[in-house]
Amino acid sequence: MKRTLGLLTSLTITSAALAVYAPIPEQEQGKAFSFRLGASVYHDSNIFGSATGEIGSMIYNVTPAILFNSSVTDQTFLSAGYELSLDHFEDRPGSKDLASHRLDARLAHSFSQISNLDLSDVYSISRNPESLLNGVPVNVDQSLDLNEFDARYTTSVNEKLGLVVKYRNQNFDYTNDTLGNELNRMEQLAGLE
Numbered sequence: 590m591k592r593t594l595g596l597l598t599s600l601t602i603t604s605a606a607l608a609v610y611a612p613i614p615e616q617e618q619g620k621a622f623s624f625r626l627g628a629s630v631y632h633d634s635n636i637f638g639s640a641t642g643e644i645g646s647m648i649y650n651v652t653p654a655i656l657f658n659s660s661v662t663d664q665t666f667l668s669a670g671y672e673l674s675l676d677h678f679e680d681r682p683g684s685k686d687l688a689s690h691r692l693d694a695r696l697a698h699s700f701s702q703i704s705n706l707d708l709s710d711v712y713s714i715s716r717n718p719e720s721l722l723n724g725v726p727v728n729v730d731q732s733l734d735l736n737e738f739d740a741r742y743t744t745s746v747n748e749k750l751g752l753v754v755k756y757r758n759q760n761f762d763y764t765n766d767t768l769g770n771e772l773n774r775m776e777q778l779a780g781l782e
Contacts, residue, residue, distance in 0.1 A: 636681060644681070644682070694710050758775065
């Protein structure tokens with residue numbers, strides 16, 4: 590497994606106006622549970638992204654989702670969600686139906702009016718069997734599991750100086766062993782603002 594560590598630093602002068610929580614979308618405010626249903630129809634002229642022998646198809650997509658938002662205490666906020674994405678390809682050889690999943694969770698806690706911690710995690714299962722890599726004339730399953738964890742601590746040092754410490758961990762896991770040997774990795778990024 591390849592590991593990448595990056596450290597970005599910058600000093601930013603900010604005002605001391607810090608929000609306790611990120612805003613909840615208007616349609617979800619005041620509701621513990623909300624549901625969403627999306628649908629789309631479109632045409633892709635090259636569904637495999639191949640350099641030659643392109644295959645076009647109409648694609649029908651349905652995306653149901655359930656979302657949960659709650660204030661656990663006056664200082665702690667919790668949210669979670671699940672989204673399913675169903676794609677149907679009219680003219681795709683092999684599997685015509687693809688299902689991808691996304692799970693996410695967020696916990697935000699305010700220690701005081703000037704200090705808060707925000708943790709979030711997103712786990713995605715993206716299914717894409719029989720896709721072509723650009724320039725490679727062989728079908729390769731590019732299905733991918735991706736987990737991304739983010740942590741962010743925000744505080745004010747004084748009236749004109751704010752401090753943000755952040756960390757991100759991403760884990761890429763391809764289903765195909767050949768792709769996995771080349772592309773599976775864990776990336777870590779730390780930042781100071």
